[in-house]
Amino acid sequence: MSLPTLLGFLLGIGLFLGSIVLSTDNYLLFFHTTGFIMVVGGTTAATFVAFEPRYVMQAMRIMLSIFLQQKVGRAILTNEVGRMIRWGYMVQKGGLPALEADAKKLREQDRFLAFGIDLVISGYTGQEVREILANTVETGFHRATVPAEILRSMANNAPAFGMIATLVGLVIMLDKMGSDPSKIGPGMAVGLMGTLYGVTFARIILMPTASKIQQREEIVRFRQFLCAEGLALLAERRSPRYIQDKMNSFLDPALHFDIDRMLRNKGA
Numbered sequence: 001m002s003l004p005t006l007l008g009f010l011l012g013i014g015l016f017l018g019s020i021v022l023s024t025d026n027y028l029l030f031f032h033t034t035g036f037i038m039v040v041g042g043t044t045a046a047t048f049v050a051f052e053p054r055y056v057m058q059a060m061r062i063m064l065s066i067f068l069q070q071k072v073g074r075a076i077l078t079n080e081v082g083r084m085i086r087w088g089y090m091v092q093k094g095g096l097p098a099l100e101a102d103a104k105k106l107r108e109q110d111r112f113l114a115f116g117i118d119l120v121i122s123g124y125t126g127q128e129v130r131e132i133l134a135n136t137v138e139t140g141f142h143r144a145t146v147p148a149e150i151l152r153s154m155a156n157n158a159p160a161f162g163m164i165a166t167l168v169g170l171v172i173m174l175d176k177m178g179s180d181p182s183k184i185g186p187g188m189a190v191g192l193m194g195t196l197y198g199v200t201f202a203r204i205i206l207m208p209t210a211s212k213i214q215q216r217e218e219i220v221r222f223r224q225f226l227c228a229e230g231l232a233l234l235a236e237r238r239s240p241r242y243i244q245d246k247m248n249s250f251l252d253p254a255l256h257f258d259i260d261r262m263l264r265n266k267g268a
Contacts, residue, residue: 002069005212009067012204035165035194039201042161043154051150059147063205066212072223074255080223081247081257084230088240096121099234112136112224116231126236133228141221148213155206162198166191226250 020030047056090098103117115136119129169191226247233243241259248256 002067006067008208009204012208016200016204030193030196032193032197035162035169035197038165038168038194039158039161039197042164043158043198043201046157046161047150047154050153055146056150059150062147062213063151063209066209066216070216070219072216072219074252077223077226077251078255078257080227080230081244081251082262084227084234084243084247085240085257085259085262087230087234088238088243091234091237092240112140113227113231116228120231120235124235126232129232129235130228133231134225137221137224137228140224141217144217144220145214148210148217151206151210151213155202155210158202158206159195159198162195162201165194165197169194222250 020027087099087102090102099117100121103114106114106117112133116129116133119132124132170188173188173191229250230243230247233246238246244257244259
């Protein structure tokens with residue numbers, strides 16, 4: 001569970017509800033079923049028209065995943081550098097067969113690394129490994145961020161459908177205005193609820209969710225580019241220390257891997 005994400009979501013909802021409680025005693029005024037249906041239903045319907053259904057359903061499922069802990073953390077990046085350095089030593093001592101034997105367990109755990117190792121073992125040059133893996137990373141990133149694009153489209157549509165709900169309410173209000181002018185105020189309040197729902201739905205749920213999905217996929221892409229560089233260096237038969245320095249150049253200095261420390265720990 002991603003506790004900061006959950007707390008941020010609950011805080012946003014809590015502040016919204018808290019402002020209502022502090023402002024009025026008529027809480028039921030803010031519960032308008034018709035406006036809610038028009039905003040959520042209209043936004044969802046427009047999304048199914050604009051995008052393929054399977055991508056829309058995927059976006060709906062991924063919305064819940066933002067509350068789960070991100071698998072790629074800062075420490076994992078350092079560990080990836082250490083993994084490439086260890087493989088560099090193995091290639092120096094036992095050649096590519098040693099690397100192939102050690103990487104068998106990755107076949108099911110990490111398909112990207114397994115694919116990259118296959119390229120190295122197949123004898124591709126370092127530049128060829130970079131190009132192939134770069135294409136793999138970018139196309140995978142594009143596929144993974146389609147749900148974020150769908151959610152951003154929904155966030156853009158939600159306020160518009162909120163306005164539609166408001167206009168419907170105003171038309172009904174004006175129709176009744178001649179018979180009972182005293183209902184103008186309450187009718188206007190109900191009509192504006194559609195706009196409130198649309199903006200709230202977009203800004204508290206849809207836009208933050210899209211941003212979180214986008215950010216997480218960018219982190220995954222960075223990790224894959226880091227690994228791709230390490231695999232390319234293995235294909236070039238670079239020394240473990242060169243692999244360390246080149247891969248560390250991608251990272252925050254606080255995350256740099258230190259071969260000397262690793263060797264001292266082994267010696268101890």
